[in-house]
Amino acid sequence: MRATVGIIGAGPAGLLLARLLHNAGIDSVVLESRDRAYVERRQRAGILEQGTADVLRAAGAGARMDREGLRHDGIELRFDRRRHRVDFPALTGGRSVTVYAQTEVCKDLIALQLRDGGPLLFEAEALAVEDADTDAPRVRFRHAGREDVLECAYVVGCDGFWGVARKAIPAELVQVFERTYPFGWLGILADVPPSHDELVYARHDRGFALLSMRSPSVSRLYLQVPDGTDAGEWSDEEIWDELERRFETADDWRLERGPITQKSVTPMRSYVHEPMRHGRLFLAGDAAHIVPPTGAKGLNLAVGDVVTFARALTHRQETGSPDLLDAYSETCLRRIWQAERFSYDMTALLHRAPGATGFEDRLQLARLERIATSRAAETDLAEGYTGLPFGG
Numbered sequence: 001m002r003a004t005v006g007i008i009g010a011g012p013a014g015l016l017l018a019r020l021l022h023n024a025g026i027d028s029v030v031l032e033s034r035d036r037a038y039v040e041r042r043q044r045a046g047i048l049e050q051g052t053a054d055v056l057r058a059a060g061a062g063a064r065m066d067r068e069g070l071r072h073d074g075i076e077l078r079f080d081r082r083r084h085r086v087d088f089p090a091l092t093g094g095r096s097v098t099v100y101a102q103t104e105v106c107k108d109l110i111a112l113q114l115r116d117g118g119p120l121l122f123e124a125e126a127l128a129v130e131d132a133d134t135d136a137p138r139v140r141f142r143h144a145g146r147e148d149v150l151e152c153a154y155v156v157g158c159d160g161f162w163g164v165a166r167k168a169i170p171a172e173l174v175q176v177f178e179r180t181y182p183f184g185w186l187g188i189l190a191d192v193p194p195s196h197d198e199l200v201y202a203r204h205d206r207g208f209a210l211l212s213m214r215s216p217s218v219s220r221l222y223l224q225v226p227d228g229t230d231a232g233e234w235s236d237e238e239i240w241d242e243l244e245r246r247f248e249t250a251d252d253w254r255l256e257r258g259p260i261t262q263k264s265v266t267p268m269r270s271y272v273h274e275p276m277r278h279g280r281l282f283l284a285g286d287a288a289h290i291v292p293p294t295g296a297k298g299l300n301l302a303v304g305d306v307v308t309f310a311r312a313l314t315h316r317q318e319t320g321s322p323d324l325l326d327a328y329s330e331t332c333l334r335r336i337w338q339a340e341r342f343s344y345d346m347t348a349l350l351h352r353a354p355g356a357t358g359f360e361d362r363l364q365l366a367r368l369e370r371i372a373t374s375r376a377a378e379t380d381l382a383e384g385y386t387g388l389p390f391g392g
Helices: 012-023 036-041 050-058 063-068 088-092 102-116 236-246 298-319 328-350 358-373 375-386
Strands: 002-008 028-031 070-072 074-079 082-087 097-099 124-130 138-143 146-157 175-190 199-203 209-215 218-226 260-274 281-283
Touching: 002 012, 012 028, 012 102, 012 298, 028 124, 028 138, 028 146, 036 102, 050 063, 050 097, 050 298, 063 102, 074 358, 082 088, 082 358, 082 375, 088 375, 097 209, 124 146, 146 298, 199 328, 199 358, 209 236, 218 236, 236 260, 260 328, 298 328, 328 358, 328 375, 358 375
Parallel strands: 002 028, 002 146, 074 199, 146 281
Antiparallel strands: 070 097, 074 082, 124 138, 138 146, 175 218, 175 260, 199 209, 209 218
């Protein structure tokens, strides 16, 4: 099997890249180790930056997002029983975010790929990337019970942290930067309309809480919990009671309760792999970087990576110049490190670290007070949340 671009992984990054390449007249093959049903029900975050939503529209994948997604023009910060709304359009020249689950993004892109894109092979397990530092890299994979080889001009690893793509880069060329946080998020899905029409980020002495949503009838909520917590240790009543404490305000706002349909604990970490390119192998998304979910950046960073690669390869095809491909890692990493900074700052701003002192608590409150009273500080948060431009 041959293709100009071999794409490992049919998450949103791999699927969007295949669509962008198709629209540019560049052929690709997508290999996905899981079956279609698994990919289309895999639950992940769903906050799309302005740039991500615009890219999906331009790629022809935005129709259902625009019908069913929820545009949000701000978030609410809660601290010291106070409420402060950050108005994104007013602070960023009209930018906003869209709540649209990653699962739905994948469904839309899969439908487009199967309708008019190149081959998309489910249950095709990538085994290794070979000859990445030559002009003819190969992906060995297993599909339908037998091994095969995908011969490519380029390979893009969108196969996540545990995938094979990153392992093809020699260890002596790699630098890894990471941080593991001493807490995680206990997340729930609940069959109850959201208690607020925008996301609420709450800083409390007992720990962070987040009010989010999947749809107008399904709430998604999170509690900061110690690292290693078992979700089964928490009863439904205990979860709702704790959420109520942490979202408490001085006015008459109330948290609506409902049946909890799902519980899970998400660990928190920051991770960056440098470089993101080795020869004709390019890394994208979680294969190269992970952010704590506080800043809603994971999916959006992956989109930035594949947009950068698609632009660079299109430039190479049209002009013969490899300059943008050569600069891929550096270009992506500028944006990635800004997103890492933003996600770290949001995490430190809102979470109470184990053993935090009164001094540290007061610093958090002072920083939140600064955001609530300074347009410059508030603008910095709004610009970071709605997303930096792709490509630099």
